[in-house]
Amino acid sequence: MDLVMPEMNGAEATRLIRQHCPNVQVVALTSFKEEELIQGALRAGAISYLLKNVTADELANAIRAAHAGQPTLAPEATAALIHAATRPAAPAV
Secondary structure, three states, rough: OOOOOOOOOOOHHHHHHHOOOOOOOOEEOOOOOOOOHHHHHOOOOOOOOEEEOHHHHHHHHHHHHHOOOOEEEOOHHHHHHHHHOOOOOOOOO
16 A cells, blocks of 8 residues: 555555455555654554565565564654654643
8 A cells, every 4th residue: 555645545545445344454565754654554554564665575575474464664664653652742731
């Protein structure tokens, strides 16, 4: 699943696919490494998040892993999730 598409973004498409076909695993394959896009795709139900610079073997392994219910994250996605989890909370207003 790409994340930036005409008519519907990849996170929304992923959400709809997972709602209608919960046994289908979605692998996000995109060129975007922004934290918001990563979190959006994973919240929508993608099991994996890879950048388009992966090799054919890495992509094939991620697809096999997804089929087995195992996630695969690009290092940039892992770093973004760690950053989001360790970022100080916004002060209460």
